[in-house]
Amino acid sequence: MADVRLEDVVSLTKRRGFIFQGSDVYGGLAGTWDYGPLGVALKRRIMALWWEHFVNKRDDMYGVDAAILMNQKVWQASGHVDTFSDPLVECRECCARFRADKININAPCENCKKGPNFSDPRQFNMMFKTFVGPSANAEVDAEDGKKSLTYDPHSVSYLRPETAQGIFTNFKNVIDSFYPDLPFGIAQQGKAFRNEISPRDFVFRSREFEQMEIEYFVHPDTWEENFEKLLAMTYEFLGKLGLPADKIHELEVPDEDRAHYSKRTVDIEFDYPIGREELLGIAYRTDFDLGNIQRVSGKGMEYTVKGTNEKLVPHVIEPSFGVERTIMAVLCSAYREDEQNGEKRVYLALPEHLAPYVFCVSPLLKNKPELVEKAREVYRVLKEKHGNVAWDDNGNIGKRYRRQDEIGTPACIVIDFQTLEDGTVTVRDRDSTEQKRVTMEEVS
Numbered sequence: 001m002a003d004v005r006l007e008d009v010v011s012l013t014k015r016r017g018f019i020f021q022g023s024d025v026y027g028g029l030a031g032t033w034d035y036g037p038l039g040v041a042l043k044r045r046i047m048a049l050w051w052e053h054f055v056n057k058r059d060d061m062y063g064v065d066a067a068i069l070m071n072q073k074v075w076q077a078s079g080h081v082d083t084f085s086d087p088l089v090e091c092r093e094c095c096a097r098f099r100a101d102k103i104n105i106n107a108p109c110e111n112c113k114k115g116p117n118f119s120d121p122r123q124f125n126m127m128f129k130t131f132v133g134p135s136a137n138a139e140v141d142a143e144d145g146k147k148s149l150t151y152d153p154h155s156v157s158y159l160r161p162e163t164a165q166g167i168f169t170n171f172k173n174v175i176d177s178f179y180p181d182l183p184f185g186i187a188q189q190g191k192a193f194r195n196e197i198s199p200r201d202f203v204f205r206s207r208e209f210e211q212m213e214i215e216y217f218v219h220p221d222t223w224e225e226n227f228e229k230l231l232a233m234t235y236e237f238l239g240k241l242g243l244p245a246d247k248i249h250e251l252e253v254p255d256e257d258r259a260h261y262s263k264r265t266v267d268i269e270f271d272y273p274i275g276r277e278e279l280l281g282i283a284y285r286t287d288f289d290l291g292n293i294q295r296v297s298g299k300g301m302e303y304t305v306k307g308t309n310e311k312l313v314p315h316v317i318e319p320s321f322g323v324e325r326t327i328m329a330v331l332c333s334a335y336r337e338d339e340q341n342g343e344k345r346v347y348l349a350l351p352e353h354l355a356p357y358v359f360c361v362s363p364l365l366k367n368k369p370e371l372v373e374k375a376r377e378v379y380r381v382l383k384e385k386h387g388n389v390a391w392d393d394n395g396n397i398g399k400r401y402r403r404q405d406e407i408g409t410p411a412c413i414v415i416d417f418q419t420l421e422d423g424t425v426t427v428r429d430r431d432s433t434e435q436k437r438v439t440m441e442e443v444s
């Protein structure tokens with residue numbers, strides 16, 4: 001990845017309608033990103049591939065889609081209210097704020113270049129707090145007459161910082177309605193929100209992002225073997241994404257760096273253009289979460305093992321994927337530059353099953369109605385069959401190829417005069433740029 005620059009990938013994704021800065025038209029909102037037509041196509045394919053691999057193809061996985069807003073007790077019981085924080089320092093010269101563990105606090109401030117003159121670190125909770133319902137009361141100060149708003153503390157809620165808790169809170173519902181055999185997993189995909197102190201590196205550290213998570217419930221005696229099985233499944237999935245194996249690394253997270261709930265965590269890191277960074281994590285969460293729910297809610301989270309009638313609170317292995325970091329790994333792995341006929345070419349060598357469009361159909365010449373009519377017919381047949389098929393009749397054929405290369409379309413189909421005679425079309429391959437004449441049956 002050393003030769004791929006993040007700024008080139010960011011520029012392509014903006015130029016070609018994959019990913020835009022959130023609220024761009026108003027100057028942006030840091031840490032938020034909007035997906036354009038091609039970005040949403042890529043993202044949905046990645047999320048669908050994950051669901052297929054981890055849920056649909058298995059008979060021990062159950063899906064849920066829980067509400068983002070949850071009772072505040074969820075986040076008290078899970079430990080997030082007390083401990084989900086990062087160390088914050090402020091530059092005393094310019095008041096810019098940084099995550100203390102991400103900067104050198106003995107060097108001048110990144111923002112104003114003065115100092116170093118930083119405040120002592122303090123813990124900053126990363127959950128976005130909100131209030132549910134019409135809970136604000138206007139109060140007028142008796143002395144200065146100033147108005148202020150107070151909120152009923154019972155109305156406090158948070159935008160979920162992980163999808164995991166929506167799974168744990170549905171553990172009993174799934175048991176009662178399906179009574180699955182142990183081990184089994186509950187999977188969820190959806191938005192998560194973290195008020196990151198310094199969102200940075202494109203979508204890598206965002207304030208709003210998506211997660212794909214599984215809580216896999218196991219007998220405590222079997223956690224180690226299940227951990228290894230889920231790790232192996234994770235590698236299979238990374239293979240399906242087409243990520244180069246030599247860019248993927250396993251990190252056994254040391255005790256002092258693990259989240260408060262984990263007894264073992266393996267991070268899968270990826271060689272991004274910004275360096276080797278966490279792509280996803282697999283954690284052994286023990287019975288930490290179900291135990292806390294049981295304690296705080298007073299409701300039993302026990303599972304009765306079929307056959308032996310042993311009662312236990314299952315332990316949990318959690319593979320947790322970030323969608324944005326996966327997309328960034330896929331885009332950075334696919335980004336290529338080469339030279340064609342003395343000109344620089346940029347293309348995305350996306351795997352066919354992830355590419356926003358699988359084919360682009362064009363008439364050789366736009367001003368020949370018979371070619372356009374035939375090309376439209378071919379386009380309709382392929383669109384009906386595959387859905388994600390593009391139509392392009394703008395500019396000359398070379399320019400069309402370049403445009404499709406840049407968005408990763410694996411094959412461009414051109415309808416020319418020979419098509420009218422014998423029904424064959426030319427298919428041009430994105431990666432090799434080679435062209436072949438084939439019949440329509442071969443294309444479909």
Ligand code: GAP
Pocket residue numbers: 161162163164194196203204205206207209211213278279280281318320321322323324325
């Ligand atoms: N439920 C466990 C959990 O949330 P985590 O390591 O905090 O664990 C899991 O997050 C994954 O979510 C990360 O490996 C990463 O892919 C993604 N993620 C976390 N914070 C993120 C952020 N600010 N922006 C984008 N992705 C993030």
